[in-house]
Amino acid sequence: MEKPAQGVSQGPLLKISNIDVFHGTFQALWDVSLEVNAGEIVGLIGANNSGKSTLLDAISGLLHPAKGEIEFDGQDISAVEPFRIVELGITQVPEGRGIFPDMSVLDNLILGSYNRRARSRKAENLKNVYQHFPILETRKKQTAKTLSGGEQQMLVLGRGLMADPKLMLLDEMSLGLAPIIITSLYKALQEIRERGITILFVEQNVKRSLQEADRAYILEVGRVTLSGTAEELQEENEVKKAYFGV
Amino acid sequence: MIDISSLAGPLVNGILWGGLFALIGMGMSLVFGVMNLINVAHGDLVILATYFAFFLSTGLVLRQDLPLAMDPILSLVIIVPVMFALGFAIQKFLLNRALTVSAEAPLIIAFGISLIIQNTALKFWSPMSRSLMPPYALDVFVIGPLRIRLVYVIAFVAALIMVFLLREFLRRTYLGRAISATAQNKKASHLMGINTGRVYSFAFAIAMAVAAVAGVCLGLIFSFTPDKGIQFLIIAFGVVIIGGLGSMVGTLLGGIIMGLVMTFGGFFLNLHWQMLLLYLVVIVVLAARPQGIFGR
Numbered sequence: 130m131e132k133p134a135q136g137v138s139q140g141p142l143l144k145i146s147n148i149d150v151f152h153g154t155f156q157a158l159w160d161v162s163l164e165v166n167a168g169e170i171v172g173l174i175g176a177n178n179s180g181k182s183t184l185l186d187a188i189s190g191l192l193h194p195a196k197g198e199i200e201f202d203g204q205d206i207s208a209v210e211p212f213r214i215v216e217l218g219i220t221q222v223p224e225g226r227g228i229f230p231d232m233s234v235l236d237n238l239i240l241g242s243y244n245r246r247a248r249s250r251k252a253e254n255l256k257n258v259y260q261h262f263p264i265l266e267t268r269k270k271q272t273a274k275t276l277s278g279g280e281q282q283m284l285v286l287g288r289g290l291m292a293d294p295k296l297m298l299l300d301e302m303s304l305g306l307a308p309i310i311i312t313s314l315y316k317a318l319q320e321i322r323e324r325g326i327t328i329l330f331v332e333q334n335v336k337r338s339l340q341e342a343d344r345a346y347i348l349e350v351g352r353v354t355l356s357g358t359a360e361e362l363q364e365e366n367e368v369k370k371a372y373f374g375v
Numbered sequence: 376m377i378d379i380s381s382l383a384g385p386l387v388n389g390i391l392w393g394g395l396f397a398l399i400g401m402g403m404s405l406v407f408g409v410m411n412l413i414n415v416a417h418g419d420l421v422i423l424a425t426y427f428a429f430f431l432s433t434g435l436v437l438r439q440d441l442p443l444a445m446d447p448i449l450s451l452v453i454i455v456p457v458m459f460a461l462g463f464a465i466q467k468f469l470l471n472r473a474l475t476v477s478a479e480a481p482l483i484i485a486f487g488i489s490l491i492i493q494n495t496a497l498k499f500w501s502p503m504s505r506s507l508m509p510p511y512a513l514d515v516f517v518i519g520p521l522r523i524r525l526v527y528v529i530a531f532v533a534a535l536i537m538v539f540l541l542r543e544f545l546r547r548t549y550l551g552r553a554i555s556a557t558a559q560n561k562k563a564s565h566l567m568g569i570n571t572g573r574v575y576s577f578a579f580a581i582a583m584a585v586a587a588v589a590g591v592c593l594g595l596i597f598s599f600t601p602d603k604g605i606q607f608l609i610i611a612f613g614v615v616i617i618g619g620l621g622s623m624v625g626t627l628l629g630g631i632i633m634g635l636v637m638t639f640g641g642f643f644l645n646l647h648w649q650m651l652l653l654y655l656v657v658i659v660v661l662a663a664r665p666q667g668i669f670g671r
Contacts, residue, residue: 191565215568227563229556231621236546240556243549244568292568 140203142167142327143188143219143296148197148207150180150187157183159351160197165296170318170328172342172359174335180351181331182224185298188329189221190214202295216244218295222302224331226285230274234265237273237284241291250293257324258287261317279310286317290326297321299330303337315341339363382642383521389638390631391523394531395596397630398589399607400614401537401623402582408558408620409578412470412481416489418608420458420583423492424590425599427454429505447507447591448529454587462583466576474575489604496601507594530592534627537585542623544581554578558621613657616665632656 143165150158157180165171175181186192188199190211199207206214220241229237238258242251259266262283268276273284282302289297299318303311318341322328332338338345339359347355347362355365403417414420431443431450445453465488473480506512514525545551557564557574564571593599593607610633618629633653640652 189566191562210570211565212568212570215566221566223562223566227560227566229559229563231559232552232555236552240552240567240569243553247568248549288567 141165142202143329144198144200145184145188146198146200148187148194148199150183150192150194152183152192157351158187158194161348161351161353162197163346163353163356165327165329167295167327168322168325169343170322170330170341172338172345173329173331173348174333174338174345175331175348176333178350179348181348182300183351184348185221185223185300185329185331188214188219188298212244215292216246218246218293219298220289220292220294220296221298222285222289222300224300224304226281228273228276228281228284230272232273233270234273234276234284235269237288238265238269238291241288242293244292247291247293251291254291254293258290261290261320262287279306279314282306282310282314283317286314286321290321294326296327296329299328301331301333303332303334311337380520383519385638385642386635387521387523388527389635391527391531391634392637393627393631393634394534395527395589395592395630396610396614396633397534397618397627398530398537398585398592400611400618400630401541401626402586402589403608403611404615404618404620404623404626405541405554405578405582405585407615409554410470410474410557410575411478412485413612414485414582415482415608416485416492416604417582417586417611418606419489419492419604420462421586421590421593421607421611422496422599422601422604424454424458424587425507425594426496426500426505426601427457427587428507428591428594429500432507432509446509447595448509451588451591454591455584458583458587459580462586463576463580465583466579467572470579471572471575493601493604500601502600502602504598504600505594506598507591509595512595524596526592526595530596533588533592534630537588538623538627541581541585545623550574550577554581555621609654613653616657617660 141164145161145163147160147162148158149156149160161184173181173184183192187194190206190209190213194207198205201217201219204217206217229240232240238255239251242248242254247254264280265283265287268280273281276284302314318328330342339362342359344358345356345362346353355362357365399421403414406412406414406417428447428450431445431453432447433444469484470481473484511525516523516525516528545555553564553569553574554577556567557569557571561571564574613633614626614629617632618625618627636653636656637649640649644652
């Protein structure tokens with residue numbers, strides 16, 4: 130898979146430096162550092178309770194790090210409120226999809242463009258979403274909770290796109306979905322990347338993640354234990370041992 | 376044998392009362408649906424609007440010789456914006472902050488608001504029973520054996536209008552959609568860029584605006600005292616439970632069901648059983664179908 134040309138940027142789009150994040154008194158992340166460059170697809174791989182969702186929530190501003198910094202596009206966003214972070218250009222597709230169950234598909238999508246920056250581009254983004262996921266246009270009047278799992282995942286991906294993001298965070302996109310659907314979703318992700326949107330996704334499936342990502346980080350019990358390009362990690366013996374049972 | 380035509384009275388009146396009950400319940404349903412808060416001051420806030428209308432219709436003296444008596448329905452032009460602003464302020468400065476302390480703290484604040492309203496009303500207007508009495512307060516339509524008070528019809532029409540307005544607002548405007556979304560999935564709403572604090576403030580403000588309409592209608596139909604709020608809080612509770620959350624139409628139908636229970640209860644049993652019957656129905660619905668008859 131070809132890497133797209135790097136833009137003329139001053140450093141990484143997202144830079145996380147040595148953050149500790151707590152849930153109340155429980156420490157979920159320890160001294161975590163991570164970088165995502167513009168145009169990349171980066172994977173964050175880890176088992177349950179490794180802190181993956183916590184990390185995404187910290188980026189989205191739902192949690193704030195007790196220590197360390199999170200920088201986006203050169204700006205410190207560690208203490209910024211969630212709705213402002215969306216305005217700055219980071220959108221998250223949460224674990225469990227997070228549809229608005231009693232609203233129609235179209236209403237869900239329209240809500241995606243709630244932030245001020247995205248509202249002016251609503252019509253254009255909607256067209257793009259329908260291009261990536263034609264089924265959403267077919268089902269646009271349907272109530273969201275009546276959609277299948279795969280369709281709901283497409284809906285929330287589309288909703289994330291409606292926010293006109295620079296960076297998309299995906300939390301366990303393939304959870305509970307059939308392999309054939311997962312494949313089509315990842316294909317859509319590559320198309321989304323070609324639009325110039327940077328992607329950071331969280332997954333448990335190591336093999337799949339390393340196939341799709343340019344680079345990846347391995348998270349274990351709240352710490353980054355390994356990182357590198359997908360090729361490097363595929364070679365890495367420890368990864369092989371731990372996850373492939375070799 | 377019961378004469379069928381005599382059932383027409385409780386039927387029609389029950390439906391019309393349903394309008395008033397729905398009006399009272401709508402604000403509470405909105406607040407509970409959006410921020411999971413049982414506003415125990417809701418009944419008192421409705422009564423506050425009633426007393427406001429009373430003040431505007433009897434208390435304003437512009438010059439020594441020129442008392443200003445505003446028609447209660449006309450006075451909504453003043454009362455609705457004032458209650459809206461009051462609701463916005465209460466949520467923004469009191470309840471939103473209480474929410475950062477704990478999930479229960481807003482309940483205590485609401486209780487405090489309830490006490491403040493009751494005692495303020497007591498101080499200014501005494502425990503004497505009051506009524507809003509514009510010239511049409513006692514007008515009655517006579518249709519065959521039916522005697523229908525005009526103010527019942529006014530309340531019902533007001534309820535229909537408010538249900539329609541609220542439903543369209545929640546469906547068609549960005550803010551309305553944001554309010555619905557926050558009620559359905561708070562985390563996802565944050566991730567849409569919705570400022571949930573602001574959404575809460577607007578939701579509470581809208582609830583107060585509806586409470587204002589409810590308060591005026593209430594004052595036209597019933598006499599009221601400073602402590603009447605609690606009685607209507609319980610009715611609001613019943614409407615919300617029976618109608619289910621998330622549906623404005625459900626709230627209207629919930630109100631109508633409660634209205635019919637009351638009128639038929641009074642018809643078949645006696646008046647003293649009305650309230651008890653109502654509470655029993657609420658308990659039965661809670662036990663059998665907690666999400667309400669029309670709820671999600």
